Amino acid sequence: MRQAGRYLPEYRAVSQANGFFNICRTPELACEVTLQPLRRFEYDASIIFSDILVVPQAMGMEVQMVKGKGPVFPAPLESPEDMQSRLEFKPDVASVLSYVYEAIALTRTNIGGAVPLIGFVGAPWTLMAYMIEGGGSKTHSKAKKWLYIHKAASHQLLQAITDVVVAHLVEQAKAGAQLLQVFDSNAGALTRELYDEFGLPYLTQIATRVKSALGAAAVPMTAFARGAHWALHDLSYSFYDVLSIDWTIDPEYARTQTGGRVALQGNIDPCYLYASDEDLVAAVGTMLSAFGPTGYICNLGHGIYPDMDPAKVKVFVDAVHAYDHTQRTL
Protein backbone atom coordinates (compact mmCIF):
# COMPACT_ATOMS: atom_id res chain seq x y z
CA MET A 1 0.00 0.00 0.00
CA ARG A 2 1.02 3.62 -0.10
CA GLN A 3 3.57 4.51 2.56
CA ALA A 4 4.28 8.10 1.63
CA GLY A 5 1.54 10.70 1.58
CA ARG A 6 -0.24 13.60 3.15
CA TYR A 7 -0.36 12.07 6.65
CA LEU A 8 3.37 12.89 6.88
CA PRO A 9 4.22 16.60 7.37
CA GLU A 10 7.59 16.10 5.65
CA TYR A 11 5.76 14.77 2.56
CA ARG A 12 3.32 17.71 2.59
CA ALA A 13 6.28 20.10 2.57
CA VAL A 14 7.88 18.48 -0.51
CA SER A 15 4.48 18.16 -2.21
CA GLN A 16 3.52 21.80 -1.66
CA ALA A 17 6.88 23.01 -2.94
CA ASN A 18 6.99 20.81 -6.04
CA GLY A 19 3.59 19.34 -6.98
CA PHE A 20 2.72 15.65 -7.15
CA PHE A 21 3.75 14.69 -10.69
CA ASN A 22 6.92 16.79 -10.51
CA ILE A 23 7.96 14.67 -7.55
CA CYS A 24 7.24 11.54 -9.59
CA ARG A 25 9.31 12.89 -12.51
CA THR A 26 12.31 14.05 -10.47
CA PRO A 27 14.30 11.01 -9.30
CA GLU A 28 15.94 12.86 -6.38
CA LEU A 29 12.53 14.00 -5.04
CA ALA A 30 10.86 10.62 -5.66
CA CYS A 31 13.74 9.00 -3.78
CA GLU A 32 13.46 11.47 -0.90
CA VAL A 33 9.72 10.92 -0.35
CA THR A 34 10.18 7.15 -0.68
CA LEU A 35 12.73 7.27 2.13
CA GLN A 36 10.67 9.53 4.43
CA PRO A 37 8.44 6.77 5.89
CA LEU A 38 11.49 4.51 6.39
CA ARG A 39 13.08 7.15 8.61
CA ARG A 40 10.06 7.13 10.92
CA PHE A 41 8.90 3.53 10.98
CA GLU A 42 10.60 0.15 11.04
CA TYR A 43 9.04 -1.00 7.80
CA ASP A 44 10.39 -4.27 6.40
CA ALA A 45 10.00 -3.12 2.80
CA SER A 46 9.69 0.11 0.85
CA ILE A 47 7.53 1.03 -2.17
CA ILE A 48 8.83 3.44 -4.80
CA PHE A 49 7.06 6.80 -4.94
CA SER A 50 5.22 6.97 -8.25
CA ASP A 51 1.60 6.49 -9.29
CA ILE A 52 -0.44 4.01 -11.28
CA LEU A 53 -1.51 6.91 -13.53
CA VAL A 54 1.93 7.39 -15.10
CA VAL A 55 0.85 4.65 -17.55
CA PRO A 56 -2.13 6.59 -18.97
CA GLN A 57 0.20 9.60 -19.15
CA ALA A 58 2.70 7.51 -21.15
CA MET A 59 -0.19 6.64 -23.50
CA GLY A 60 -0.76 10.32 -24.22
CA MET A 61 -3.42 11.24 -21.65
CA GLU A 62 -3.22 14.28 -19.43
CA VAL A 63 -3.64 13.69 -15.68
CA GLN A 64 -3.63 16.39 -13.04
CA MET A 65 -3.45 15.87 -9.28
CA VAL A 66 -6.05 18.26 -7.88
CA LYS A 67 -5.67 19.28 -4.26
CA GLY A 68 -8.38 17.79 -2.05
CA LYS A 69 -9.86 15.88 -4.99
CA GLY A 70 -7.24 13.43 -6.25
CA PRO A 71 -6.35 12.58 -9.83
CA VAL A 72 -8.36 14.22 -12.64
CA PHE A 73 -8.22 13.59 -16.40
CA PRO A 74 -9.36 16.87 -18.06
CA ALA A 75 -10.24 14.93 -21.26
CA PRO A 76 -11.24 11.31 -20.50
CA LEU A 77 -11.89 8.82 -23.33
CA GLU A 78 -15.42 9.50 -24.63
CA SER A 79 -15.85 6.69 -27.17
CA PRO A 80 -13.95 4.00 -29.08
CA GLU A 81 -13.43 6.51 -31.94
CA ASP A 82 -12.00 9.01 -29.48
CA MET A 83 -9.67 6.29 -28.20
CA GLN A 84 -8.47 5.43 -31.75
CA SER A 85 -7.68 9.04 -32.57
CA ARG A 86 -6.10 10.17 -29.31
CA LEU A 87 -4.37 7.25 -27.65
CA GLU A 88 -0.70 6.42 -28.09
CA PHE A 89 -1.02 2.61 -28.35
CA LYS A 90 2.69 1.77 -28.48
CA PRO A 91 4.72 4.31 -26.52
CA ASP A 92 8.45 3.78 -26.04
CA VAL A 93 8.02 2.88 -22.37
CA ALA A 94 11.74 2.64 -21.49
CA SER A 95 12.26 6.23 -22.56
CA VAL A 96 8.91 7.89 -21.68
CA LEU A 97 8.92 6.48 -18.13
CA SER A 98 12.71 6.54 -17.67
CA TYR A 99 12.27 8.84 -14.66
CA VAL A 100 10.65 5.95 -12.73
CA TYR A 101 13.61 3.66 -13.43
CA GLU A 102 16.09 6.36 -12.45
CA ALA A 103 14.16 6.90 -9.21
CA ILE A 104 14.26 3.16 -8.48
CA ALA A 105 18.00 2.87 -9.14
CA LEU A 106 18.74 5.92 -6.99
CA THR A 107 16.48 4.72 -4.17
CA ARG A 108 18.05 1.24 -4.17
CA THR A 109 21.46 2.87 -3.75
CA ASN A 110 20.23 5.05 -0.90
CA ILE A 111 18.42 2.22 0.91
CA GLY A 112 21.73 0.36 0.81
CA GLY A 113 20.20 -3.08 1.26
CA ALA A 114 18.39 -2.23 4.51
CA VAL A 115 15.00 -3.30 3.09
CA PRO A 116 13.78 -4.45 -0.33
CA LEU A 117 12.20 -1.96 -2.75
CA ILE A 118 8.83 -2.67 -4.39
CA GLY A 119 7.85 -1.49 -7.88
CA PHE A 120 4.24 -1.33 -9.02
CA VAL A 121 1.66 -0.65 -11.72
CA GLY A 122 -2.11 -0.34 -12.02
CA ALA A 123 -3.93 -3.32 -13.53
CA PRO A 124 -5.42 -2.85 -17.02
CA TRP A 125 -9.07 -2.73 -15.89
CA THR A 126 -8.30 -0.22 -13.13
CA LEU A 127 -6.42 2.05 -15.55
CA MET A 128 -9.13 1.70 -18.21
CA ALA A 129 -11.69 2.81 -15.63
CA TYR A 130 -9.65 5.93 -14.75
CA MET A 131 -9.14 6.77 -18.44
CA ILE A 132 -12.89 6.63 -19.16
CA GLU A 133 -14.29 7.97 -15.88
CA GLY A 134 -11.74 10.79 -15.77
CA GLY A 135 -10.91 10.11 -12.11
CA GLY A 136 -12.14 8.10 -9.15
CA SER A 137 -15.76 6.90 -9.33
CA LYS A 138 -18.30 5.29 -7.04
CA THR A 139 -20.05 3.22 -9.72
CA HIS A 140 -17.59 3.06 -12.64
CA SER A 141 -20.71 3.03 -14.80
CA LYS A 142 -19.14 4.85 -17.77
CA ALA A 143 -16.26 2.36 -17.96
CA LYS A 144 -18.53 -0.65 -17.32
CA LYS A 145 -20.78 0.53 -20.14
CA TRP A 146 -17.84 -0.02 -22.53
CA LEU A 147 -17.48 -3.61 -21.26
CA TYR A 148 -21.13 -4.30 -22.13
CA ILE A 149 -21.51 -2.43 -25.43
CA HIS A 150 -17.99 -1.88 -26.80
CA LYS A 151 -16.46 -5.29 -26.14
CA ALA A 152 -13.94 -5.28 -28.98
CA ALA A 153 -12.76 -1.75 -28.20
CA SER A 154 -12.52 -2.65 -24.50
CA HIS A 155 -10.30 -5.62 -25.31
CA GLN A 156 -8.19 -3.47 -27.61
CA LEU A 157 -7.73 -0.89 -24.87
CA LEU A 158 -7.01 -3.49 -22.17
CA GLN A 159 -4.48 -5.21 -24.42
CA ALA A 160 -2.71 -1.93 -25.22
CA ILE A 161 -2.55 -1.07 -21.51
CA THR A 162 -1.30 -4.59 -20.75
CA ASP A 163 1.55 -4.19 -23.24
CA VAL A 164 2.63 -0.92 -21.60
CA VAL A 165 2.23 -2.36 -18.10
CA VAL A 166 4.38 -5.41 -18.95
CA ALA A 167 7.16 -3.20 -20.34
CA HIS A 168 6.90 -0.89 -17.32
CA LEU A 169 7.21 -3.77 -14.85
CA VAL A 170 10.13 -5.35 -16.70
CA GLU A 171 11.98 -2.01 -16.73
CA GLN A 172 11.28 -1.47 -13.01
CA ALA A 173 12.76 -4.89 -12.18
CA LYS A 174 15.77 -4.21 -14.40
CA ALA A 175 16.28 -0.91 -12.57
CA GLY A 176 16.33 -2.73 -9.23
CA ALA A 177 12.76 -3.31 -8.00
CA GLN A 178 12.82 -6.52 -5.94
CA LEU A 179 9.09 -7.28 -5.97
CA LEU A 180 6.39 -6.06 -8.37
CA GLN A 181 2.83 -5.32 -7.30
CA VAL A 182 -0.17 -4.96 -9.62
CA PHE A 183 -2.97 -2.84 -8.13
CA ASP A 184 -6.43 -3.74 -9.42
CA SER A 185 -8.08 -1.24 -7.11
CA ASN A 186 -11.31 -1.14 -9.13
CA ALA A 187 -11.74 -4.92 -9.46
CA GLY A 188 -14.64 -5.00 -7.00
CA ALA A 189 -16.77 -2.87 -9.35
CA LEU A 190 -17.04 -5.81 -11.76
CA THR A 191 -19.17 -8.92 -11.66
CA ARG A 192 -17.38 -12.24 -11.58
CA GLU A 193 -18.43 -12.77 -15.19
CA LEU A 194 -16.98 -9.44 -16.29
CA TYR A 195 -13.79 -10.06 -14.33
CA ASP A 196 -13.36 -13.46 -15.97
CA GLU A 197 -13.47 -11.80 -19.37
CA PHE A 198 -11.88 -8.37 -18.81
CA GLY A 199 -9.77 -8.66 -15.66
CA LEU A 200 -8.23 -12.04 -14.97
CA PRO A 201 -6.88 -12.87 -18.47
CA TYR A 202 -4.87 -9.65 -18.54
CA LEU A 203 -3.56 -10.10 -14.99
CA THR A 204 -2.43 -13.62 -15.91
CA GLN A 205 -0.83 -12.37 -19.10
CA ILE A 206 1.10 -9.74 -17.14
CA ALA A 207 2.61 -12.25 -14.69
CA THR A 208 3.59 -14.77 -17.37
CA ARG A 209 5.04 -12.20 -19.77
CA VAL A 210 6.98 -10.29 -17.10
CA LYS A 211 8.44 -13.48 -15.64
CA SER A 212 9.44 -14.89 -19.01
CA ALA A 213 10.97 -11.55 -20.10
CA LEU A 214 13.05 -11.39 -16.93
CA GLY A 215 14.03 -15.08 -17.00
CA ALA A 216 16.52 -15.88 -14.26
CA ALA A 217 16.24 -12.27 -13.01
CA ALA A 218 12.48 -12.64 -12.34
CA VAL A 219 11.25 -11.22 -9.02
CA PRO A 220 8.16 -12.19 -6.98
CA MET A 221 4.87 -10.63 -8.05
CA THR A 222 1.83 -9.56 -6.03
CA ALA A 223 -1.72 -9.01 -7.30
CA PHE A 224 -4.22 -6.88 -5.39
CA ALA A 225 -7.73 -7.37 -6.76
CA ARG A 226 -9.47 -5.07 -4.32
CA GLY A 227 -12.97 -6.17 -3.32
CA ALA A 228 -12.88 -9.19 -5.64
CA HIS A 229 -13.29 -12.08 -3.21
CA TRP A 230 -14.64 -14.23 -6.06
CA ALA A 231 -11.35 -13.89 -7.96
CA LEU A 232 -9.08 -15.31 -5.25
CA HIS A 233 -9.31 -18.94 -6.31
CA ASP A 234 -8.52 -18.31 -9.97
CA LEU A 235 -5.89 -15.70 -9.12
CA SER A 236 -4.06 -18.28 -7.03
CA TYR A 237 -3.42 -20.18 -10.31
CA SER A 238 -2.41 -17.08 -12.28
CA PHE A 239 1.38 -17.09 -11.70
CA TYR A 240 1.42 -14.48 -8.93
CA ASP A 241 3.41 -15.33 -5.80
CA VAL A 242 1.40 -13.17 -3.41
CA LEU A 243 -2.25 -12.09 -3.32
CA SER A 244 -3.05 -8.96 -1.39
CA ILE A 245 -6.48 -8.76 0.22
CA ASP A 246 -8.54 -5.94 1.69
CA TRP A 247 -10.41 -6.00 4.99
CA THR A 248 -13.67 -7.25 3.47
CA ILE A 249 -12.05 -10.66 2.98
CA ASP A 250 -11.68 -13.06 5.86
CA PRO A 251 -8.11 -14.47 6.19
CA GLU A 252 -9.42 -18.02 6.70
CA TYR A 253 -11.61 -17.71 3.60
CA ALA A 254 -8.63 -16.42 1.58
CA ARG A 255 -6.47 -19.34 2.76
CA THR A 256 -9.17 -21.84 1.78
CA GLN A 257 -9.62 -20.27 -1.65
CA THR A 258 -5.90 -20.12 -2.37
CA GLY A 259 -4.92 -23.48 -0.83
CA GLY A 260 -1.29 -22.66 -0.02
CA ARG A 261 -0.47 -21.91 -3.66
CA VAL A 262 0.36 -18.26 -2.90
CA ALA A 263 1.37 -16.12 0.04
CA LEU A 264 -1.23 -13.66 1.33
CA GLN A 265 -0.81 -9.97 2.14
CA GLY A 266 -3.08 -7.68 4.13
CA ASN A 267 -5.53 -6.83 5.46
CA ILE A 268 -6.43 -4.67 8.47
CA ASP A 269 -8.91 -1.83 7.88
CA PRO A 270 -6.78 1.34 7.68
CA CYS A 271 -9.45 3.02 9.83
CA TYR A 272 -8.44 0.70 12.68
CA LEU A 273 -5.49 3.06 13.08
CA TYR A 274 -7.98 5.63 14.43
CA ALA A 275 -8.80 3.27 17.34
CA SER A 276 -7.13 3.40 20.75
CA ASP A 277 -3.61 1.97 20.94
CA GLU A 278 -4.92 -0.87 23.05
CA ASP A 279 -7.65 -1.85 20.57
CA LEU A 280 -5.26 -1.50 17.63
CA VAL A 281 -2.63 -3.76 19.23
CA ALA A 282 -5.32 -6.36 19.99
CA ALA A 283 -6.57 -6.21 16.38
CA VAL A 284 -3.02 -6.71 15.08
CA GLY A 285 -2.76 -9.85 17.24
CA THR A 286 -6.07 -11.19 15.92
CA MET A 287 -4.97 -10.56 12.33
CA LEU A 288 -1.53 -12.15 12.70
CA SER A 289 -2.94 -15.19 14.40
CA ALA A 290 -5.61 -15.58 11.69
CA PHE A 291 -3.06 -15.47 8.84
CA GLY A 292 -0.55 -17.69 10.66
CA PRO A 293 3.24 -17.54 10.79
CA THR A 294 4.14 -18.49 7.20
CA GLY A 295 3.22 -17.43 3.68
CA TYR A 296 2.18 -14.03 4.90
CA ILE A 297 3.15 -10.37 4.42
CA CYS A 298 1.60 -8.06 6.98
CA ASN A 299 -0.01 -4.95 5.53
CA LEU A 300 -3.05 -2.73 5.71
CA GLY A 301 -6.09 -3.63 3.59
CA HIS A 302 -5.70 -0.29 1.75
CA GLY A 303 -3.75 2.97 1.93
CA ILE A 304 -3.27 5.26 4.94
CA TYR A 305 -5.72 8.19 5.05
CA PRO A 306 -4.37 11.76 4.93
CA ASP A 307 -5.63 12.67 8.41
CA MET A 308 -3.91 9.72 10.10
CA ASP A 309 -1.66 10.53 13.05
CA PRO A 310 1.82 9.18 12.16
CA ALA A 311 2.16 8.06 15.80
CA LYS A 312 -0.61 5.52 15.16
CA VAL A 313 1.29 4.07 12.22
CA LYS A 314 4.21 3.52 14.58
CA VAL A 315 1.92 1.77 17.07
CA PHE A 316 0.75 -0.52 14.25
CA VAL A 317 4.24 -1.37 12.95
CA ASP A 318 5.68 -1.90 16.42
CA ALA A 319 2.75 -4.14 17.40
CA VAL A 320 3.40 -6.31 14.34
CA HIS A 321 7.04 -6.70 15.29
CA ALA A 322 6.23 -7.38 18.95
CA TYR A 323 3.84 -10.21 18.15
CA ASP A 324 5.15 -13.63 19.07
CA HIS A 325 3.64 -16.43 17.01
CA THR A 326 4.97 -19.10 19.33
CA GLN A 327 3.11 -17.57 22.26
CA ARG A 328 0.14 -16.29 20.25
CA THR A 329 0.23 -13.26 22.53
CA LEU A 330 1.86 -9.86 22.41
Ligand code: 1CP
Ligand atom coordinates in the same frame (compact mmCIF):
# COMPACT_ATOMS: atom_id res chain seq x y z
O1 1CP B 1 4.40 5.28 -0.50
C1 1CP B 1 4.56 5.50 -1.69
O2 1CP B 1 5.49 6.15 -2.11
C2 1CP B 1 3.52 4.88 -2.53
C3 1CP B 1 3.43 5.24 -3.93
C4 1CP B 1 2.01 5.13 -4.46
C5 1CP B 1 1.27 4.00 -4.83
C6 1CP B 1 1.63 2.55 -4.58
C7 1CP B 1 1.24 6.26 -4.82
C8 1CP B 1 1.60 7.65 -4.59
N1 1CP B 1 0.11 5.82 -5.47
C9 1CP B 1 0.10 4.45 -5.47
C10 1CP B 1 -0.87 3.56 -6.08
C11 1CP B 1 -2.17 4.12 -6.52
N2 1CP B 1 -2.47 5.35 -7.04
C12 1CP B 1 -3.35 3.33 -6.56
C13 1CP B 1 -3.42 1.88 -6.18
C14 1CP B 1 -3.51 1.69 -4.71
C15 1CP B 1 -4.83 2.12 -4.13
O3 1CP B 1 -5.84 1.49 -4.43
O4 1CP B 1 -4.80 3.11 -3.38
C16 1CP B 1 -4.39 4.15 -7.04
C17 1CP B 1 -5.84 3.77 -7.21
C18 1CP B 1 -3.83 5.41 -7.35
C19 1CP B 1 -4.51 6.58 -7.92
C20 1CP B 1 -4.43 7.68 -6.95
N3 1CP B 1 -3.33 8.48 -6.84
C21 1CP B 1 -5.34 8.02 -5.95
C22 1CP B 1 -6.67 7.35 -5.68
C23 1CP B 1 -7.77 8.18 -6.21
C24 1CP B 1 -9.10 7.49 -6.09
O5 1CP B 1 -9.65 7.13 -7.11
O6 1CP B 1 -9.56 7.30 -4.95
C25 1CP B 1 -4.80 9.11 -5.25
C26 1CP B 1 -5.41 9.87 -4.12
C27 1CP B 1 -3.53 9.35 -5.81
C28 1CP B 1 -2.55 10.34 -5.33
C29 1CP B 1 -1.41 9.75 -4.64
N4 1CP B 1 -0.56 8.81 -5.19
C30 1CP B 1 0.45 8.54 -4.32
C31 1CP B 1 0.24 9.35 -3.16
C32 1CP B 1 1.15 9.40 -1.96
C33 1CP B 1 -0.93 10.08 -3.38
C34 1CP B 1 -1.52 11.12 -2.48
C35 1CP B 1 -1.00 12.40 -3.01
C36 1CP B 1 -1.18 13.54 -2.14
O7 1CP B 1 -2.02 13.46 -1.28
O8 1CP B 1 -0.46 14.52 -2.34
